[in-house]
Amino acid sequence: MKHLVILGAGTAGTMMSNHLAKSLPKEWDITIIDQRKIHHYQPGYLFIPFGTYTESDIVKPVKKFLPSRAKYIQKPILNVDKDKDLVHLEGGQAIPYDLLIIATGTDIAPEETPGMAGPHWHKSIFDFYTLNGAVKLHRALEEWNGGHLVVHITEMPIKCPVAPLEFTFLAESYFHEKGMSEKVKITFVTPMDGAFTKPVASDQLGHLLKDKGIDVVPNFNVMEIDGDAKKLIDYEGKEVSYDLLVTVPTNKGAEYIERSGFGDELNFVPTHKGTLQSKVKDNIFCIGDATNIPASKAGSVAHFEGEILMENIKRFIEGRELKDEFDGHANCFVETGHGKALLIDFNYTHQPVSGTFPFPGIGPLTLLRESRMNHMGKLAFKWVYWNMLITGRHIPFVPSKMSEAGKNFEEIQS
Amino acid sequence: METTIAGKQVKLNEQGYLTDLNEWNRDVAAALAAEEGVELGEEHWPVLEYLQSQHKQEVPLTIRNVGKSGIVDIKGFYALFPGGPLKKASRIAGIPKPASCI
Numbered sequence: 333m334k335h336l337v338i339l340g341a342g343t344a345g346t347m348m349s350n351h352l353a354k355s356l357p358k359e360w361d362i363t364i365i366d367q368r369k370i371h372h373y374q375p376g377y378l379f380i381p382f383g384t385y386t387e388s389d390i391v392k393p394v395k396k397f398l399p400s401r402a403k404y405i406q407k408p409i410l411n412v413d414k415d416k417d418l419v420h421l422e423g424g425q426a427i428p429y430d431l432l433i434i435a436t437g438t439d440i441a442p443e444e445t446p447g448m449a450g451p452h453w454h455k456s457i458f459d460f461y462t463l464n465g466a467v468k469l470h471r472a473l474e475e476w477n478g479g480h481l482v483v484h485i486t487e488m489p490i491k492c493p494v495a496p497l498e499f500t501f502l503a504e505s506y507f508h509e510k511g512m513s514e515k516v517k518i519t520f521v522t523p524m525d526g527a528f529t530k531p532v533a534s535d536q537l538g539h540l541l542k543d544k545g546i547d548v549v550p551n552f553n554v555m556e557i558d559g560d561a562k563k564l565i566d567y568e569g570k571e572v573s574y575d576l577l578v579t580v581p582t583n584k585g586a587e588y589i590e591r592s593g594f595g596d597e598l599n600f601v602p603t604h605k606g607t608l609q610s611k612v613k614d615n616i617f618c619i620g621d622a623t624n625i626p627a628s629k630a631g632s633v634a635h636f637e638g639e640i641l642m643e644n645i646k647r648f649i650e651g652r653e654l655k656d657e658f659d660g661h662a663n664c665f666v667e668t669g670h671g672k673a674l675l676i677d678f679n680y681t682h683q684p685v686s687g688t689f690p691f692p693g694i695g696p697l698t699l700l701r702e703s704r705m706n707h708m709g710k711l712a713f714k715w716v717y718w719n720m721l722i723t724g725r726h727i728p729f730v731p732s733k734m735s736e737a738g739k740n741f742e743e744i745q746s
Numbered sequence: 747m748e749t750t751i752a753g754k755q756v757k758l759n760e761q762g763y764l765t766d767l768n769e770w771n772r773d774v775a776a777a778l779a780a781e782e783g784v785e786l787g788e789e790h791w792p793v794l795e796y797l798q799s800q801h802k803q804e805v806p807l808t809i810r811n812v813g814k815s816g817i818v819d820i821k822g823f824y825a826l827f828p829g830g831p832l833k834k835a836s837r838i839a840g841i842p843k844p845a846s847c848i
Contacts, residue, residue, distance in 0.1 A: 488808055493846040523809065525833050529845040531760050551830035553809050553820070567824050597814050605804060626806050628847045662847060676848055684848055
């Protein structure tokens, strides 16, 4: 038998195990390794602070979504010995592989910023990128009497780069509904040069922040947090004071990648952006948030990568040349509050523009424009995630390569 | 958009960034730097060359990897390109502005 091993049973790993179970030749066995028992619907974290979802809405057992052909080993990974093609687990077990797929994603690392992960963590400084953080933030928001809410991005890259903006919009909507708008000031602090960084989005959506009375502090690279004085301080000495800080800490790949000696400075795996083969060794492939490719870290990206990765695993096994075809396609709903959302569709070379999706000229979803239908789409996506995305089923009308039909690309021909 | 910078015909995007690194030279860099309020000296060039090499290797640029480059630390990077170092240095180096997805 030959061995295919998948590291990580999150969105990308679970999806790949289902794809592979259907089409990998019979002489291969499939093993999937992760320390977790529970699979989280991560897009749901965003809604927990506002009470739209509770914990039980977004968790299910990992095993429920794995194919019977895959063996699940629920243990922490110690390291990968790429020279001997072995995965070492905590406790001493070593798992040999002929082909390895790394899908261990990214996690927050608040300890990277002085003053963040100290005594004020989950007291006046919160994250919503973990279930625990989102649940604690929900309690804090419920009890909060108002003041200055600062929503903050520490540094790029981060998982779901639009989530901090969505959180900001949903917070504005939440306090409006609670009748607290007068008592709450919201500021968005980012290391980028604005809340929107792409020309068309910036042009068409820049007004949203102003309309909602949200201030933006751009070009702010946090150096440290003074939790006692409740201040963010950047490398130039600029300061932003807060009463309640909701931050997106530095995002890093899994620690075993550092112990294996092949990640970049943030433990992301150097990966070829078109083939998804790692640059570490030919028999190691990488998918989802764990890669260092210049695509967004998002579930939709993992979904679109899945098709190319399947093709390339087939080709690799047969000794054929790999397909250099992943185009960086991402497709994301962006909540804007008050029951509305945007939809964005883009890739390595095309920025998000307006138009209709998925049917050119018809919709029903609108790109880069707020609508209630888009918000319904975002909520319906939870069903799509559990029943289609991670089970490796094709999502109708949404091809892995981005379509240019029905989109207004003339907007960027300036 | 086609324009002339330091006597050289170049193409810029709508945010004033070169769209083709091959059109970059040190005179173009100095002219772009002047627009950003930066006067280029000896210490700037290794940083700009580092950014260009990272860009050619398709490594996404962050303040952190500049700080760990061994060429300049983060405070030094700010001192060279005050205000928005990554944004300004990228423009002067002739490479795309670091951007998010929207």
